[in-house]
Structures are given as C-alpha cells and as structure tokens.
Amino acid sequence: MTIKHHIADDLVLAYASGELDEATSLLVATHMSLCPQCRQALELAESIGGSLIEEEAEAEIADGELEAIFSRIENTKESATPAPVPERARRGSYVLPQPLRDYADGDVDGLRWRSLGGGVRHLPIDTGASRAKARLLYIPAGSKVPDHGHRGLELTLVLAGSFYDEGAWFRRGDVEEADATVEHQPVAGPEEACICLAVTDAPLRFRSLIPRLAQPFLGI
Amino acid sequence: MNTSNVIRLASMRSGFSQTGILAELSQAEMTEAEDRGARSAELDEMSAHLVAVAQEQDREAFSALFRHFAPRLKSYFRRYGEDDGRTDEVMQETFAAIWTKAHQFDPSRASASTWIYTIARNQRIDAFRRERRPQFDPNDPAFVPENVPDGEDSVTYRERAEHLSEAMAELSDKQREVLRLAFFEDQPHEAIARRLGLPIGTVKSRIRLAYGHLRTRLSPTAGGLL
C-alpha cells in the first residue's frame, strides 16, 4: 500500500500541540495508523513541543510537591511494569484501524448503516462536543458521492475501495482535503464499494496557523 | 557548507569529543560548540534518568527529572488559564504518569523532553478539555509499521530531535515567542499581534521566518533529516 495523499503539516502540528478538535483528531490518528510517513512528521512536530518545553520559564515549585507526588504514586500502587502486548494474530484483517474501530464500535461488517438513497449509506460517529462532524460513508462501486455542503474544511480518508476526484485517485489511507470553495463530486472506483471517513466543517483556522508558503517543512 | 554546519555535523557524528575539525575553530565557535555539547549532555542525562525510573524505580532519578521539568511544565500548564488548584492537580497527574509510563519511553526514538511533553499534553487535555484526543495504537492488527531502513542511512529520531533543537536555538527570541504562541496556545495571528502589541504583518512574517528556518534546516536538500 502506497499512500499518496497525506495529512497537511498544519494539521499535524495542531494534532501534536493538542489543539485539534476530536473529530479531526480521529481522522488524523486513523491516517497515522496507516501511514509511517505522517507518524514521522508527528514525531518531529512533537519534538518542537519538547524543545519549547525546555525553553519555558522556570516557575516556582512549592515545597512538598515532590513528596505529594511520591505519596500519590504509592497510593495508586501502579507499578512501572509494562502491560502485556496483545498478539498481532489478525494483522491486516480489519478495514477500520484504531482508533476508528473503537469509535464505530466494531469493524465494517457489524456497522448499522443508515441509507441515504441510491445505495449510499452513512454512519455518524459520535465525537462529543467537537464542532466538526465525523461520519463513515459507504458508496457502491461506480456511484457518485452525494452532494454534501460544508462550511469549513472537509477531510475524507479512504478505508476501502477508492474514489476519483479532481483528477486524482484516492485509495486506502489517502486523505482528500477540500475547503468550502471547492465544488467537487467524487466517484467511487469500479472495483468495489468505497468506504471512507469524512470529517466536515473542520476548523479552517488551522489554515492560518502556518502560512501555506512555509509548507511543507515537515517533509510531506 | 558553512562553518556552523560543520560544527553541527561534527558534534553530531562524534558525540562530545571535540577533536579534528573542531580543534581548528576559533575560540568563539568553540564556545558555541561547547554550549551545544552542554545542552546535549543535559538531554542525555534526562534520558538516562527516565530509563532509571523505568528499570529500577529510581527515586533519585525521578527527583532529578522533577527538579528539571516541574518548573517548566508549570509554566506550560499556566498558559491554559486554569486556576492554581487545577494546575497543581494536572502537575501531580503528569508526574504520576511519568512514573507509571516510564517503561514506554524509548531513548532511541525520543528525547526525554519530547516524551515528557507528550505526557503533559495528554494530561492537560484530559484535565482541561471536554474533547478527547484519539490516538493510534501500534498494537492494533491494522496498524501499518514502518519499513525499517538499513542502519547506515537511517538517522535516528534522537539525532533528528537534537538537530531540531539546534535549529530552534538559532531562531531569534522574537521568532521563538511567536512560534511558542502559535504552537502552545494555537492563537490566531490577530490574537498574537494584540498580545505582543505588534502589527499583524510583523507577526506573520516572524512566524514565516521561524518555520521557514526550521524547514530549511530540516529539509533533505540541506543535508537534513527527513
């Protein structure tokens, strides 16, 4: 599997700094699960965080804080021993990687899809207070993705099958990014139904976090 | 390649032994290199402390980590405008998590400050925010692991992180300030401009310069790391 369409740098940085909303974070984390390249960009972004921590002013620490932490550690009795690592027996057998599988409450075969007509189905994913909304989409092979207005940024992550849009193919792991000005109508590939995670109205403000022309400094 | 790149490369390749190329450098450049060496030594020390906590539940090592990171993390948590009680609470939770999760720290992948930053960030989100921050799971059967490249060409994450921290050190104080506000507080440019009493154009150009510098220093064409 070769991923061609990745997460933009500003979203990687916003995810690393912990400022990204839950729905968009879900899509970013699910892509990361499939994409070593973006995980490397994330590690680098997190090391910016580490460097900035080193440079933080040194605030005064009250006497007894360390002792309070030691007694807390003793009371919780959690030892610093590693948890057993689960087997990887079923590697590759899930369509939905974590953390998406937990959010969807299972893999694709057990999902309770809702019909949108024309064979297209969807499943809203609960991402709490997040303003952006996440949902899974099921588009039959060769069908058009239904019209769906969005005010902010729209991100679509392919999990099965493929779709074609704006002159490019998107396959498992690929992310398409479209802002409100893009009028597009993706079409599912002919080989099999396309299943994707769509996050609509992700905050556009991250577009201004890092000027476009400073990209792609994380190497994507 | 300019002189400072040579120093950097030399100090990366040879650790702290300052021989060869370094011996030919002027006094001022030597001092600069020593500063970097000292920073680097401190990074190593903190990593060693974390490993000691993981392997031996070493309280001395944990205390040293606390002395170094607690004052800095307190400043970090205070950025989020919570009251002192909640800030102290998240401090305690963060250090308790550092103790219990120390075995997850891999010194070949991350510096101590980066790993501790991610622990602090996660604790802050749990404590201060209503939304969660979903994370990938490397033990998930669907997880796609990286192709481990041949040792010769692969630059370790440690080295990349050190390289980054050197690039960060080269930023001006003003550039670092806007970078900090953009990264830690996700302030839009307008808010940063208001807060620093600067025209928005100045803020934008400082952020652009800061990121531009990091990008240039870390890009493959600059002999970089990605």
Ligand SMILES: [Zn+2]
């Ligand atoms: Zn990617």
